[in-house]
Structures are given as structure tokens and as C-alpha cells.
Amino acid sequence: xxxxxxxxxxVDRVMAELxxxxxxxxxxxxxxxxxxxxxxxxxxxxxVVTIKVPQPRWEEGLAELIESTPARxxxxxxxxxxxxxxxLKFRCDHAAAIDSIYGEVNEKLLEQFGLFTVDTCYENTExxxxxxxxxxxxxxxxxxxxxxxxxxxxxVQIVVSDGLSANxxxxxxxxxxxxxxxxxxAYGLKVGTPFFVKGGRxxxxxxxxxLLQPDVFVxxxxxxxxLVSSKSMSAYLCYQPRKGTVESxxxxxxxxxxxxxPPVEAGAYIGTLVHKMLEQxxxxxxxxx
Amino acid sequence: xxxxxxxxxxxxxxxxxxxxxxxxxxxxxASSALxxxxxxxxxxxxxxxxxxxxxxxxxxxxxxxxxxxxIVSGELAKAGITKADLKSxxxxxxxxxxxxxxxSSIVHLxxxxxxxxVVATAGADLEGYLAGKGAGADRRSNQIRGAVANIDVxxxxxxxxxFRRGKAIGTVTFHIGGxxxxxxxxxxxxxxxxxxxxxxxxxxxxxxRGSSITFIDLKxxxxxxxxxxxxxxxxxxSSEQTYEAHTLLLGKPLNPLPDMEEWMVSGGIGKLMQDQAxxxxxxxxxxxxxxxxxxxxxxxCMNEYSLRWIEAEETVRATVIGxxxxxxxxxxxxxxxxxxxxxxxxxPVLKLDINEAMFHxxxxxxxxxxETLRGSTSLFDSEASPPFALSVTGTFALNYVNLQQLAEQLxxxxxxxxxxxxxxxxxxxxxxxxALGQALQRRAGSGLQVICIDQIRVEHGDxxxxxxxxxxxxxxVVVKTLxxxxxxxxxxx
Numbered sequence: 001x002x003x004x005x006x007x008x009x010x011v012d013r014v015m016a017e018l019x020x021x022x023x024x025x026x027x028x029x030x031x032x033x034x035x036x037x038x039x040x041x042x043x044x045x046x047x048v049v050t051i052k053v054p055q056p057r058w059e060e061g062l063a064e065l066i067e068s069t070p071a072r073x074x075x076x077x078x079x080x081x082x083x084x085x086x087x088l089k090f091r092c093d094h095a096a097a098i099d100s101i102y103g104e105v106n107e108k109l110l111e112q113f114g115l116f117t118v119d120t121c122y123e124n125t126e127x128x129x130x131x132x133x134x135x136x137x138x139x140x141x142x143x144x145x146x147x148x149x150x151x152x153x154x155x156v157q158i159v160v161s162d163g164l165s166a167n168x169x170x171x172x173x174x175x176x177x178x179x180x181x182x183x184x185x186a187y188g189l190k191v192g193t194p195f196f197v198k199g200g201r202x203x204x205x206x207x208x209x210x211l212l213q214p215d216v217f218v219x220x221x222x223x224x225x226x227l228v229s230s231k232s233m234s235a236y237l238c239y240q241p242r243k244g245t246v247e248s249x250x251x252x253x254x255x256x257x258x259x260x261x262p263p264v265e266a267g268a269y270i271g272t273l274v275h276k277m278l279e280q281x282x283x284x285x286x287x288x289x
Numbered sequence: 290x291x292x293x294x295x296x297x298x299x300x301x302x303x304x305x306x307x308x309x310x311x312x313x314x315x316x317x318x319a320s321s322a323l324x325x326x327x328x329x330x331x332x333x334x335x336x337x338x339x340x341x342x343x344x345x346x347x348x349x350x351x352x353x354x355x356x357x358x359x360i361v362s363g364e365l366a367k368a369g370i371t372k373a374d375l376k377s378x379x380x381x382x383x384x385x386x387x388x389x390x391x392x393s394s395i396v397h398l399x400x401x402x403x404x405x406x407v408v409a410t411a412g413a414d415l416e417g418y419l420a421g422k423g424a425g426a427d428r429r430s431n432q433i434r435g436a437v438a439n440i441d442v443x444x445x446x447x448x449x450x451x452f453r454r455g456k457a458i459g460t461v462t463f464h465i466g467g468x469x470x471x472x473x474x475x476x477x478x479x480x481x482x483x484x485x486x487x488x489x490x491x492x493x494x495x496x497x498r499g500s501s502i503t504f505i506d507l508k509x510x511x512x513x514x515x516x517x518x519x520x521x522x523x524x525x526x527s528s529e530q531t532y533e534a535h536t537l538l539l540g541k542p543l544n545p546l547p548d549m550e551e552w553m554v555s556g557g558i559g560k561l562m563q564d565q566a567x568x569x570x571x572x573x574x575x576x577x578x579x580x581x582x583x584x585x586x587x588x589x590c591m592n593e594y595s596l597r598w599i600e601a602e603e604t605v606r607a608t609v610i611g612x613x614x615x616x617x618x619x620x621x622x623x624x625x626x627x628x629x630x631x632x633x634x635x636x637p638v639l640k641l642d643i644n645e646a647m648f649h650x651x652x653x654x655x656x657x658x659x660e661t662l663r664g665s666t667s668l669f670d671s672e673a674s675p676p677f678a679l680s681v682t683g684t685f686a687l688n689y690v691n692l693q694q695l696a697e698q699l700x701x702x703x704x705x706x707x708x709x710x711x712x713x714x715x716x717x718x719x720x721x722x723x724a725l726g727q728a729l730q731r732r733a734g735s736g737l738q739v740i741c742i743d744q745i746r747v748e749h750g751d752x753x754x755x756x757x758x759x760x761x762x763x764x765x766v767v768v769k770t771l772x773x774x775x776x777x778x779x780x781x782x
Contacts, residue, residue: 058434060454175689179724186727254323258686261324267689268724269325269623289326 154192183271299613304444375404385445417448419611435550467580625726
């Protein structure tokens with residue numbers, strides 16, 4: 001497996017070569033001070049609106065439309081087919097999506113935030129995809145580790161899981177997690193012992209809930225990757241999740257990535273949600289926002 | 290809290306007329322349940338429009354405050370609205386009235402008496418902008434490609450606001466209005482405003498109070514006056530003609546003049562355009578001024594240009610509707626607030642532009658914050674608490690580390706230069722206010738209270754009013770902008 005970052009760089013190089021040969025008619029509408037070492041591989045990640053239509057009849061109007069959506073619109077064509085560059089970009093985004101499912105979360109990141117790792121019964125990625133139910137149960141060994149290491153009955157339990165995108169955790173945890181901790185501290189709330197779950201599904205919070213009996217559970221988990229972003233994260237929150245908790249009892253903030261729900265602000269707002277759940281002693285559709 | 294309404298008032302005290310409207314604004318959650326909350330004003334409904342009153346004056350130089358207040362309170366009672374109902378709105382004093390000796394004190398008095406968050410506004414730029422929004426020029430410009438100008442002509446001034454793709458791109462004001470020349474039905478001149486003198490002198494008109502003018506001559510004068518304005522706006526003026534237009538200018542010219550596709554006329558003159566054209570002096574002088582004739586001459590003259598004339602949605606009430614219905618914005622719903630400190634009115638805006646390069650390492654950020662805050666000590670009252678609202682702009686997404694660095698720099702330098710301030714107000718363009726607010730508050734402790742809101746666009750030189758929280762999540766905001774021209778000086782009081 002090729003790590004996604006190398007593939008990105010490779011495609012960028014190919015595209016740069018192509019541009020040199022063909023001469024790019026691109027008109028940059030809004031240029032952002034792009035981080036020089038960042039790799040831009042989709043419209044939303046780069047934040048740069050580029051009009052690819054060579055002579056638009058109404059440039060301003062087209063720019064407005066392109067800016068309004070991360071979808072691939074106004075990408076131009078050759079004959080009836082897409083441009084090679086666009087095709088490569090599409091395949092690159094698709095490859096990145098697949099890679100994030102098979103990828104692994106950076107160990108150093110987990111160390112940095114002091115997160116130990118437990119496994120679910122997922123066994124391997126193929127099985128994880130086929131058997132969602134196995135991603136909802138922590139292994140015996142993991143359960144022992146949780147019992148040993150974690151504070152029982154915490155006010156707030158934070159758990160991080162790769163879910164369907166390890167990329168999402170790598171990209172967003174450094175922004176969401178500390179911001180969430182700050183917010184909880186500002187509300188005067190007490191956090192239990194956080195850890196990382198490998199191969200987790202959303203409802204793994206019920207199993208862990210049984211074990212640790214927290215008041216509010218916050219699960220930061222990688223989302224099913226898409227073609228707009230492969231590193232989108234969700235925060236699932238639940239008041240006293242236990243065995244048999246129904247999905248409507250969970251509150252979710254989704255699409256957390258720099259091109260979607262802003263990560264730092266999301267972290268702060270999750271703190272507000274936790275505070276409201278403790279106040280109202282409920283979550284999901286019963287929570288009054 | 291979906292579908293909640295806030296009641297908003299607009300009060301316009303103009304050169305010749307005073308009017309009030311009551312409207313309600315519907316707040317609706319604009320973001321999905323899976324995203325951060327974000328509310329928008331989805332609907333603006335006119336509930337009540339007062340009759341048009343003559344603006345009560347004590348003398349040429351003084352507005353009659355008591356009579357203005359009795360009109361306002363009477364109309365609020367008629368509309369069945371109490372002071373406590375009014376959550377937003379604006380009082381604006383327009384045209385020549387704004388130059389009256391007690392104008393500023395009246396507008397503040399009215400705003401304070403009418404409701405918790407009815408704000409005082411003034412200034413020809415804002416007046417033109419609100420009139421343009423009230424007349425629908427901003428919405429019209431979203432339907433076509435080119436720019437749309439609204440010319441709001443009242444008794445004393447013609448306020449032009451130009452919109453493109455829904456956004457104001459410029460305003461310019463002229464001393465052209467129906468009451469600048471007042472006359473009897475036999476053409477005897479009763480009053481000639483000093484503000485139109487420079488133009489009259491330039492054109493060689495010798496009008497004196499007590500002398501008379503014929504209908505033909507008056508019509509010719511109105512034509513010259515209208516063409517002077519329209520030639521300038523259409524961009525076809527020669528340098529001599531531009532000079533002529535400049536004799537009518539109030540404030541700065543508009544440079545460069547945008548290309549326009551359509552224009553519309555609102556204000557009292559816009560309304561008079563719909564009536565029968567006067568053909569005699571007696572028909573002209575029904576209000577003892579040149580209004581009706583000026584209106585019809587303007588209509589005729591507008592046909593001489595290639596711009597398309599379209600009807601304004603509102604005419605005589607455009608400004609008051611703009612003030613009441615279009616002046617309020619809603620902040621983002623993830624913010625850092627302290628309800629006890631709100632509302633805060635008339636806060637000048639100080640701008641800090643940040644970019645990503647400043648953060649690698651954050652030394653440059655420190656310089657930028659230092660420069661902005663140190664420079665501001667001479668601009669703002671350092672005893673005021675808060676002295677200003679700091680607007681943080683920049684289009685890149687801040688990560689957690691950058692955000693902490695920003696909070697650190699802002700906090701250190703703010704307490705250094707404004708040690709007496711107990712409140713710090715920060716306004717961000719991007720959705721970062723709750724995170725930045727908590728980062729600032731953590732550093733500030735209990736001595737300094739932080740208010741941090743976002744998704745509001747303000748520019749250096751604007752004034753901003755912050756209302757009381759709605760559902761504890763967000764606040765109504767009125768931005769009193771000066772961004773359309775480079776005029777010096779403050780906008781009110």
C-alpha cells in the first residue's frame with residue numbers, strides 16, 4: 001500500500017508537468033496564502049477557487065457558483081470527456097478515500113495526547129467492513145486494560161477512534177481535542193481517562209459506557225471518506241450510553257475538517273453540548289439546543 | 290428555537306418628512322442539525338407603516354424634539370408596540386436635517402427612549418445604503434449581471450448607493466432635493482438653501498429670496514440640475530461637467546465610478562414621479578417647493594441615458610424601511626458572550642488583518658498586533674471600556690496552535706495598552722469566536738471580560754452596535770458602515 005501523502009505528491013508532480021506542457025489557462029479567483037508544504041488535493045482542502053472554463057461568458061457568476069459548492073462543477077472538458085488533469089484529480093481523491101480506510105493513526109499523535117490503545121473485535125480491515133457489529137465490542141484484553149487504567153464513573157469520557165478514516169484523526173485531533181478540553185475546563189467539567197479504540201464503530205460507546213458508567217460520552221471518530229474529503233471527522237455525544245441505547249439518543253457534529261465544520265470551533269462547541277447534556281440530563285433528539 | 294421573531298423599528302427624520310415603520314425579522318436555523326448552529330434572518334416582514342409626517346422644526350436650525358417624540362410614541366402606541374417589544378432597529382436622521390444644531394442629541398435620545406436595542410445612525414453614506422436596501426436595489430443586483438444604482442432623492446439630498454451581486458460597492462451624495470428651493474404658487478422665491486448656492490453660482494443663476502422665476506426657467510434649472518447628476522453617474526461627464534457635479538457634492542466623490550446597468554429612484558422624489566407632471570407654477574408649488582417639477586424632470590432626463598430605468602420597490606419609505614428591516618444582522622451562534630455587558634452601542638471598529646505567514650513563527654504576528662494596538666491608543670479613548678471592537682480578518686483557517694498564539698498576543702498587548710478596560714470585544718470574520726473567546730477568557734481571568742462574536746464583516750472606521758443575546762446563543766448586530774467612501778471623521782456624536 002502506498003501511503004496517501006506520497007500518492008498526492010506524485011499526482012501533483014504529474015499535473016505540474018502537464019501544465020508546463022499544455023500551458024494552463026487557469027484564472028485564480030481567490031488566492032489564499034497556501035501553506036507551501038501542504039499538499040492540495042481537492043477543491044475544499046485548498047480553498048482556492050480556480051475557473052477552468054477557458055472563456056467563461058460570465059466569470060463572476062461562475063466563480064460564485066464554484067465557490068458555493070465543493071462539488072466538481074465548472075471543470076471543463078475535451079470533446080465529451082473530462083480533462084486528463086481532472087480525471088487524475090478525481091482518481092487521486094478516490095484513492096485517498098480508500099487509503100484512509102486502510103490507513104493507521106499516527107502513533108506519535110496518540111502518544112502526544114496520552115492516549116493508550118485498545119482494540120475492538122474487528123480482527124482486520126476486511127472483516128471490519130463486513131462485520132460492523134464486531135467493531136462495537138471491545139476485546140477481553142481491551143476491557144481489562146480499560147478497567148485497569150481508567151477512572152470509573154467520570155463526568156465526561158472522551159474516546160478517540162479511527163473508524164473509517166485514520167486520516168481524519170491525524171488531521172483533526174490536534175485541533176479538536178485540545179479545544180474541547182479547554183471548553184470543558186471553562187465549564188468546570190471533569191474529564192475521565194481518555195484512550196484510543198482501534199477498529200471502532202459508533203456504538204462502541206455503549207459497550208464502554210457499560211464498563212465506565214460516564215455521564216456524558218464523547219466519541220471522536222473518523223467518518224466514511226468521500227470524494228470531497230477523506231479526512232472528515234465526527235463527534236458523537238451521548239448522555240449515559242449503555243447497552244441498548246438507541247441511535248436517536250446520540251447527538252452528532254459531523255463533517256469536521258478544515259473545509260467543513262471548522263475543527264477548533266467544533267471542539268469548543270462540543271464542550272457546550274456536553275454542558276447542556278449534563279444540565280438537561282439527556283441527549284440526541286431530546287436535547288433542547 | 291426555530292422560527293422565532295424579533296421586532297424591529299425604523300425611524301427616519303428627514304429634511305421634509307418623518308416616518309416610522311415596525312417590522313419583524315424571522316430567525317431560522319440555517320445550518321443542518323449535524324453542523325455547528327448558524328442562524329439567519331430568513332424573512333423580514335413589514336408590520337406597520339406610519340403616515341408621512343412633516344418633520345417638526347422649531348426654527349431653520351433646530352428640530353423640535355418634543356414633537357418628534359410625540360409622533361414616535363404615538364405611532365408606537367398605534368402599532369401596539371411597547372418599548373420592551375423592540376429588540377432591534379435604527380433611528381436615522383437624514384438629508385439636511387442632519388446638519389441641524391440638535392440633530393445628534395435627538396437621534397440618541399430617540400434611540401434610547403424607543404427600545405433596548407434601537408440604535409442611532411447618521412451619515413450620508415449609511416443613509417444611501419439603507420435607502421438602496423429599502424428600495425430593493427441590492428436584491429435586484431443579484432438578479433442581473435451589472436451594477437444597480439438607487440438614487441434616493443428627498444428634500445435636501447440625493448443619496449446614491451450602487452450595488453453589485455447583492456453587495457454595496459459605493460455611495461455618493463449630492464445636494465439635490467425637492468426643498469432646496471422653496472417657492473409660492475406665482476413663482477415667488479421663499480427660500481434658497483445655502484447648500485445649492487455653489488452650483489447656482491457655477492451655472493450663473495441669480496436667484497434671490499423675494500424675486501420670482503417663470504415655469505420655463507424653473508424647468509430649465511431642474512433639467513440642468515438633473516443632468517448634472519445623471520451625467521456624472523452614467524460616467525459620461527467631461528472634466529468640466531465633472532467639476533460642475535462636484536459643486537453639488539456632499540462629502541467625497543466616488544472614485545472609480547463602477548459601470549452600471551440599471552438605476553432606480555426612491556425617496557420623496559421617487560414617489561412624486563408617479564404623480565401627474567406639473568405644467569404650471571401653481572401645480573409645481575403645491576408643497577411650496579420644486580419637488581414635483583424636479584421629480585418629473587428627473588424622470589424625463591433619465592431616459593436620455595443608456596442605463597435602464599426600473600421602479601424602486603419602495604419610494605418615500607425606502608430609507609425608513611432600510612433602517613428598520615435591513616440594518617440588523619445576526620452573529621454566528623457559537624460565540625463567547627457575557628449577557629450582563631450587553632447591549633453595547635456605538636463601538637468604533639479597529640481592524641487587524643492576519644495571514645498564515647505571520648504564524649511561522651509568530652513573531653510577525655506579535656509585530657502586527659503590537660502595531661495595531663499601540664497605534665490605536667491615540668485613536669480611541671483609552672479610558673473607555675471597551676475602547677473599540679477589534680475586527681480580526683483573514684481568510685485562512687486557524688489551527689489550535691495558531692489560535693492560542695493569536696489569543697496570547699491579543700491579550701498581552703490589550704492589557705498593556707488598555708489596562709483600565711474591563712471589557713474586550715473581538716469580532717471575527719470566520720467561525721472561530723467561541724474557541725478564540727474561550728482562549729482569551731482563560732488568559733484574562735476574571736478581571737477582563739471577553740466578548741467574541743463571529744461571522745460579521747466590519748471594516749476599519751465602521752461603528753458597531755451589539756444587542757442583547759437571543760436564546761443565549763447569538764446577538765443582533767447593526768454595522769454602521771463607512772466603508773463605501775474614504776470620508777474622514779466619525780459618523781455620529
